[in-house]
Amino acid sequence: MLKKLITTSMLLALGSVTLPLHAHTSSTDSVSSSQHMYKDYSVYFANEEQRIEYARKYHGQIVDTLHNALIVSLSDKEFLSARSSGDIILEHTPPQPINRAANALVKASQNTPTPAQVSGIPNFPCYPTLEETYELAEQLAAKYPNFVELKRIGQSWKKEQGLGGHDLTVLVIKNKKRNKDKKLPTMYMQGALHAREYTAGATTIKFAQHLLENRRTNPDIKWILNQREIHILLIANPDGRKYAELGKLWRKNTNTAYCATNEEQIGADLNRNFDFGWNSTPYSSDEQCSNTYQGPVAASEPETQVIQSYINSIFEDNRGELDTDAAPLDTAGLFIDIHSHGGMIMWPWSHLRTPPPNSTGLSMLGHRLAAYNGYAAFQVGNRFHVSGSADGYAYGQLGVASFTYELGREFFEHCGNFEGEIFPNTLKSLIYAAKVAKAPYKISGGPQILDYKLEGAGNVAIPPGTPINLTAGIYDDFFGRQTYTPLPPSQAIKKVKLIIKKQGEGIVQRLKLPAADGIYDSPQEQLNYALDTSDWDDGRYTLILKAQDVTGQWGVKYAKYLTIDDDASTQNQAPVADFTPTCTYGTCQFDASKSTDDKPGLKYRWFIGSETYRQEYSGEKIEYVHEMAGTYYVTLVVEDANDISAVKHAVFDLDGKYLPIANFTYQCSNLTCEFDSSSSTDPDGQITERLWNFGVDGLYLPGNVKETFTFPVAGEYRVAFVAYDNDGLYHETFQFITVN
Template identity: 45%
Template sequence: MKKARLRPLSLIIMAIAAGAAAPMSALAHQDDVAQLAAQEMAAADTVYKVHFPNLKLARKAAISFHANLLASNYDEGYLVMELNEREQAKLSRFGFTFEPATEWVEKRNQVLTTMQEMTQLRQELRSSGDGAMIAQDVALRGIPGYECYETVEETFAVAGDMVATYPNLATWIDVGNSWEKNQGLGGHDIRVLKLTNRSTGGQKPILFINSAIHAREFTTAPLTLDFARTLLSGYGTDADITWILDHHEVHLMLHTNPDGRKKAETGILWRKNTNQNYCGSTSNKRGADLNRNFTFGWNSANGSSGDQCNDTYRGPRPGSEPETQAIESYVRSIFPDRRGSGKNDAAPADTSGIHLDIHSYSELVLWPWGDTSTAAPNGQALQTLGRKFAWFNGYTPQQSIGLYPTDGTSDGVSYGELGVAAYTFELGTDFFQSCSVYDGKIKPDNLRALIYAAKVVRTPYLTPAGPDVTSVSLSVNGSAATLAASATDTRFSSRNGREPVQAIAQAEYYIDVPPWKAGAEPVALASTDGRFDEGTEELTGSIDTSGLSEGKHTVFVRARDAAGNWGAVSAAFLEVGDDSGGGNSQYEYANTTSQAIPDRGSVTSQITVPADAPAASSATVSVTIDHTYQGDVRLTLSKGGRSVIVKNNNGRDSSRGSKTYTASISASQFNGLTGAWTLTAQDVYSRDTGSLTSWKLVLDK
């Protein structure tokens, strides 16, 4: 069994510093969380199993009644919702039926009681004054009962540590205050983690992501934080991540509603902010729904509530809440206005920028409009990118109108006002999603979608229609390198309609200068079968390395479909060595395509040693991985049904970062060294993640 892990001392110190101003000043105003929990449990008679007539209506109900949604059991034909009589009547018109959700309520109450007890235990540890007990508390990680989800303080501490570790890549920006902080009741800053290579100048397109605007949606802020980890740990070793941070910017508002999140960390299904001016200062229904408080479209379509105690209470006026003001001001500061004032004015096709609002749950990818069934003026392009996102995470892509409209939502300022491509991701199947589901599915599936968003943010209304380059590998042989790649125009979700698939018509590569930069020089790639006529093509080309300087170069590859759409760029690193001293680079075969290793999952990577390779009786395999816990990973090399372990997993090895592992193999072990080799990188334990950066086989002379 893997040993328990303590957080690094730097994070502990920063967490204390980050929270020092809030906890003591807020103690006098601290809610009785047991009383808030009791209010929630007392509402059992309003919780129903809602049986739906068909899956399409169930998805629409999950959008329109998202504030009421407590659980989804699509396979069993029902949702669990908290509903009043008026809301039941609205659903009844569409054929929904109801019965008390007795079992769900009992389970919810058990979980809530357990989390309350764990929260109380932590408070006692913190106030004990006993050094040993405080150290024990520090070793506890995450939200009680959900250790994979960082608390607000832990999230801010990790972000601060990222800035300290990667000062040229990360900046931690204060962009506003929460309601409680404005009132002197403790509270929190609203902060943005900005990621880009500060050494590369010029105007860079921006991917902006905010998360946890609804407090009880546990998976959202951890996913955004894990995205930051992936980008920072992959810089310099993963070619795609490196060019993304060199040429683009990623801005992450990790906690959009931190005060509300602190309530939800106790197990209470808190959704809104904590404004005590609405619904009573001690009510667990107080506050405003921040995602109904945005100025564009506020209260425009009967898609929110004027009842202060309702979970979709829109606030007394547009943008009344400080959290909403912070996000609106920040979005306006980073994106220019490229859309007209009319509802049907489209943003120009070359508009850059993407805004993602990360929510849970319902396994949906949504785009504007949500207040009308009419398509947005950029609706076709929004749909294309939405179906691409859904291909990666497996969700249902659709316009964000449900059975009824919503208004005053976060995409109002970004798309409605400014014309920036805006989407909502609804992660997973539960607000308090289990760590096993998050680590095993939600995180790996959605990290792929977020990486794609960061790739296409320069022209999100154009690039997603084109083919994706799915792999790039380079084999060096003397003064030449063989480039092998794959491109496909098929990666669109078909769960809610289909995108047209075109044949690949052209492919090209660039060295060091990407195609959008001045001085970029394209070199044509060929199809391995001699013609471009299919939706998926294998590509090949040769690179003359004799004129390249010694060291690491970046090879960018892109493809165009028959409709003229150029797709997203993918890249690989090309290492050029000095062969004047009689080195053996002509015996080296490498795969430099980095791949994320899913938590408790595996990835494979291939190298083919050609039949005409120099004869050798042995070889050395070198594998570089970047991981937050090296002991999680097992590396296995195989060919022709035979295998050898390059690195075994070891739960006591807590080293992190980038590391290279080597092993010697013989021709006799594998019936020769030529042929197709497969490296498998397997993550054996849960919680930590990383990537297979690159690997190579060097035939010994």
Template identity: 35%
Template sequence: MSNARAPRRAFLALALSLFLFALAMSLLALPSTIQAQTVPEKPVVAHVAFDEKADLQWITDHGYDVWAVEQKERYAVVALSPAEWRTLAAAGYTLSIDEAHTARMQRSGPDAFYGGYLNAEELYAFLDETVTTHPTITQLVDYGDSWEKVTPGGNAGYDLQVLRITNRAISGTVPAPGLAYRPDITITKPLFFLMSNIHSREITTPEMGRRFIALLTEGYGSDPDVTWLVDNHEIWIVLTANPDGYKIVENSGNGLLYHRKNTNITNGIGCTFPSSSSNHYGVDLNRNASFRWGGTGSSDKPCDATYHGPSAASEPEEQALESLMSGLFNDQRGPLTDDMAPLDTSGLMISLHSYSDLVLWPWGWTDRRNANFAQLAQLGSKFSSYNGYTAQQSIALYPTTGTTDDWAYGTLGIASYTFEIGPGDWADPCSDFFPPYECQDMFWELNGPALLYAAKSARAPYQLPSGPDTLSVTVSAPFVMSGSSMVITAQISDTSNGNQPVAEARYWLDTPEWNAGTAIPMSATDGTFDSPTEQVQATLNTSGLQLGRHTSFIQGRDTSGHWGPVTAAFLEVSETNETLLLPLLRH
């Protein structure tokens, strides 16, 4: 009998050995992750698995510091203290520690921060220098004070500053309410509002704002698209909406880097100091907005990362931000949740965050689509065509309430977005809130064109993105003699705007449509408008034109009747043909 069982025992032993070997290999296949339910001794970055949306919502509703969500793999990336780990494990969640990124979270702050990022004082100095260098197209506006500045007995705090970029010598036709504290400023042009760093640890975002400022100011007068934008639109940029919190990140050591909120300690008695990612004082300014404040996706516990504050817009930073935008934009939407903003609504806002490679639009508080969902999705998809990010309604990431973009759309009706900059793939070295500074070049390459398109679309963001793009605008010669002819050419493409055939193209010389200019038709170079991409041209006789620089504004329309944004080109009319004369002079 025992001899008969021996082969069976040997077989079972072999099977068990193979099973254990396979299990070990499966764990080795996940080198950056330890599968465990053992409570860690220190704060960690964890993957928290979820099955249903309700499981994810429970996490966000209880104030956990959610960094990213992988919907396909069904897990959230969450910073957890040992106590929070125990709570989630007891609630039935499966957790795993990511060793590599836990180590990244605990690294030294200054080593990560000073690789090229500007500190708070340098950001403010950059703004001052920009105004000094470009006084006719820039203006620095103090729109309020940070919590530290209005609270005696602590740090000095900061003025809240926004940079206005526009040619003030050129006025528009549609006045905004204006700023009570700056009666000298009159807003009459379409406006694009860009804000960064409402979450202090997201240090990529001020760098994107800084580069956009440099693009606009340094390109003015030489880049035709930048020039017409600065002449005919208003662009307002907040580099840091949370300077007190940014200062904490700048000065941080181990464990302090991941401070997300402002520095209001009034309701933070008992919160840890130095701060950890999952336990720190302050109010989450992106849960403190007065629209849909205090609901799902925010916390009423002062030490939680998503603490929404004691009341709606309780924080001076949020009060100042809402007051600023209410003065810059007309209220263009009705008071009811399902009211639709008119299709000709003007104005656009983008709040820069990191990370996860996402373009988000309202709502974040509900699965319901807002009344302008189709228009917001169209523009979001257009942004995605530039940066390659996933475009989706905010709640598809996770539920939120009291956010800036929900407030801007819900209160004012303007097209409002959040960009989550930086890859969500943890294996990518440019992931996380503190990527190496060299990652900024890649981030800018992706997002610079998207921000420029946003500025171009601000005149009618619910209409223009449905129309074709005007690309590759050229003139036959940059300089022409007065009285001679020149050819303006362009490519009109609807391939990323609905893929409708192009039906028409036109241009204006010097005076665009919104200033009652006269449109001049352009023809398809192949003789017929019948394709989603068309090469177009027009011949311009310069007789009667003043000597000097002129600007052509080119625009296309698809067969659905949608006109796209304009693209500009410069041409120079002179007494002599400088195209021929300059080479002779050089010779």
């Protein structure tokens, strides 16, 4: 496939396409498309890995998420295809026809809204509305005029049609005084291209706020604002976002030209509409009422055209004409498209299974970015084909390193999960992304530095000679979860340098730091270095760490401020970690306000989950939604202003839902067997449905408590039985049986 695809406007001029760029399709087209009827089905997963797999496989069709099932909207053809592949899938039959807005409100009730909620999406106060997002952006521009520029880069479909609608707004962050006319390496990110993805829209504005509000106290952020341009398209699908804020699981834009007979399915999927690889895979639909409808022609939607035009204006074209042409290793720039959900970070090719020509660099950086959330990382085309995607366009047309983030587990993510876990960990990933934007294919190959601390000082002024312990972890193998391809190669650490700068004077010292165990010989090393400040003059110092692996590749720099003041106090009392749990059915509030220290400014990190896998949260008070009954392990780490830490561990047996217990017996005579599942039970409810798979055709089909089955020939068969309960949970068991 040639890279420089013929654009829609060129096709129109040549007469190859008769459909106007934003014209309504004919009534015949609309009726034909609407004849494809869609139903809601439950696709059940057995574990976290299978959930991730199904989140990829059915991503465009997902309309809701249960504890161990995805609710997906499928045509009859898609349902038969899913069942024939061996997936455990049933028609979703709640007591009443599925009401997605009502379901969203039920989920929202877990957020414990109060009558006093005056901001945010109703019942989800952590997510600003579209108008609030734009207002926050205006406030940032007014407060930080030397760092912020707001650009209205184009119009939504509704606004273009004179039906209200909204502008697409980009917030640009850089040090304008320092870099007035200078072109800097650019990081572009966008959120909510799919309207229903609440976390995506909130992540963009919160990232901007964090950069601007911490530029004076965080040397890494100060460096980013001095050395990078950050372009943030706050809400990429504003008209659709307004629909989603009503509690609708709305994915597409709001173009009424498509699926005109069903107002709940109008619009085009903007992430199938970009002008690269368009209409080349089965994961992009030509059915107007489909959630993944790709539009009548590439870039048919005004939102798509606006985004393409903008990224073309901020990135240079660094790739050749063919799919096999790689961008140079030193290509600058980074494109990030924030979505939810699935817990994964992906890169192109999206429309091809073959690796992209920059596969090595994309894989390395993708795994680095995914590590902060513990997400899976993979090339999109390895698992499913997505044609006309935004990241595919940015990489395919321009050679820009491009990634799609899929955050969290739900479209309407619980506020406690977003604020305590998802955003804090995603923030670390985005900070790293901004650092490598000068040459992402190359720099991401170097080691990363984690948990860099100046124990005894932190961000507090200290007198000269105060004992300081510089600690950090150096990792060349800090990667996301391995999925379908091997992890990138890692190298042993070769050396670590410390560069010390004094404000107003520049570099005053360079040191090579030894490994804590005395020798650098592994991809994982620790630093534990006693820093002597006895002869340091008063002032603020910046301590910059960087690490190199044995191939000679340096990683990004990490910095800390250290203030020396001869009049500062030498007193520091170690903090004490403590917390109070308040748990109800399915939810726990953890409050660390009982933790103590002699100075304000404690920082809180939580690690919660099973004995073998725990999620990281941040904040003095967090909310943890566990849903299932069981034993949970909680660790609180508090860190004071001097970087001194304290830890508290606890184990809780928490109340919640229980899985049903599937069981069956059998008796056989020749090729015919009688199966009995009456011994199956549900600890907190009742079994409502049963599926049997007799190991002949691979299908899971609804059945009764007792079933009789005649096998076609003698041999060994794997017979599986699945029990479903009234909570929508399931348990599967199987036995190998031999018939003669």
